[in-house]
Amino acid sequence: MxxxxxxxxxxxxxxxxxxxxxxxxxxxxxxxxxxxxxxxxxxxxxxxxxxxxxxxxxxxxxxxxxxxxxxxxxxxxxxxxxxxxxxxxxxxxxxxxxxxxxxxxIIKSVSDNQTEILLNILRLHVRRETFDCDLTYSKGIFYQHISQPKLKFDKYPLDDSIMPLEKAMNIEDASLHSIVIDLPFIVKDYNSAKTSMIAQRFNYFSSVEELYETNEAMMSLAFRKLHKNGFLVMKTMDFVYGINQYWVSNFVQNKAKEIGFVLCDTFILISKTKILTTKGEKQHFARKFHSYFFVFRKGKKHIK
Ligand SMILES: C[S@@+](CC[C@H](N)C(=O)[O-])C[C@H]1O[C@@H](n2cnc3c(N)ncnc32)[C@H](O)[C@@H]1O
Structure with a gap:
């Protein structure tokens, strides 16, 4: 076994x-x-x-x-x-x-199982049974094998147990030990979104700018609500849109540092279910087969 x-x-x-x-x-x-x-x-x-x-x-x-x-x-x-x-x-x-x-x-940086990564983050860094707050709870897939977070928010709450994201502003500043963020990583125009199953289920951004702005706004919100040395666990991934690659993971790390977070660990989730399709076209970039879980700790300064 x-x-x-x-x-x-x-x-x-x-x-x-x-x-x-x-x-x-x-x-x-x-x-x-x-x-x-x-x-x-x-x-x-x-x-x-x-x-x-x-x-x-x-x-x-x-x-x-x-x-x-x-x-x-x-x-x-x-x-x-x-x-x-x-x-x-x-x-x-x-x-x-x-x-x-x-x-x-020993806890490893790579896994094909996100529950294992989340449990390892709890065990190694957060040192609590679960996270205090999830700002992008959605269906709560993260908590299939982990205790529910005390506070659940989502921009589009799926039921009454989940609070609308605006309510997160009311959380007392510097009061939380840990926060989880897992934003969509898909950019679609309205017509293609209608035909994309993943985009419909988890929502999407209508421009790359919106994706970056939201990532920054959510990290700033987390920074305000965490106490000193509190943890932000952020899931993210890089993606290709049109003919360009967008290194969202680099953006998240750089912005987090500007805001005042310190990166204390990186976990890589390797996809085991992604279907590899090809339209027979020439391949330009490595097919993204992984996402990241960054563990940030709240340091001292804040830019805004
Ligand atoms: C990938 S899902 C999160 C899945 C979740 N971690 C789980 O375990 O089920 C992304 C979530 O981000 C939320 N979201 C979409 N657009 C957003 C925005 N502009 N700001 C904040 N949250 C957004 C969606 O409602 C969605 O529930």
Missing amino acids: NKVKLKYDPNLSIRENAIRCGVSESAVRKYIRTNGIDRNYDNKVAKKRAILALRKEHPDMPLTEMSRRLGNAVNTIKKYLNSGENTSDIDTQKVSTFDISNHKF
Whole structure:
């Protein structure tokens, strides 16, 4: 059984892992056994991280309330709050999936599975169970195997659980830990949009300028709403329109830097479903077969 297919998450119980992956609990147990994972150690790390994260978010919360929210005894919470940085040393032959120095669980920059990329971003950078806010929620495909974000917005909300994008302006400034943006990457004039399935489903821009302006406006909005050191996860890709190539990924990186973000990681999603068609014409550019997930961190300055 291979790691990517199972998408084992050490933060979750065996039952939750089984539900998330659509496999039986015994399949998860077998995975843990065959990969020699130290589940006890992982449990301790997960528990401690949850306790510390709650304390950081609510420094004045009484221990009894923490205990109620997390389902841990007050003494357990006290113990983890008072312990040092390291939970304990692993003293068995087993491995911890939190131990990313172990090559088996090392997080790689390339994947053909976007859930794996998103989970790795959460695990490596955001260090929370899910993202605070998604500004381009659409159908929420990102959250098929990940907990729903606390705040969901979209310019064209598909149901009442999703708020119109204008409402995102009301979020208190500098209050969010993480934001996700996944804008359309298609430019179409009205007539060709009518015949393009992808363009209709996820919307499209009617000019390249509109695409660039929207990318910039959305990144600026995210910058305002994130607290210092908060994370912006931005999915993007380069594209060909007419006879030109548009390097949207370069634009996003440069603009993000101007706004005040620092790029802390890049993940490349390799397409496994894209149909390779050809009209028999001469090929001018490599066929785009990948998109990016950039992980930005909010730094100090802002241009506007
Ligand atoms: C590729 S989809 C996002 C898919 C989503 N990540 C998911 O998991 O299902 C792009 C979304 O951007 C939104 N959108 C389209 N034009 C926009 C604009 N000008 N400004 C902000 N959002 C826009 C669309 O409504 C659409 O839901």
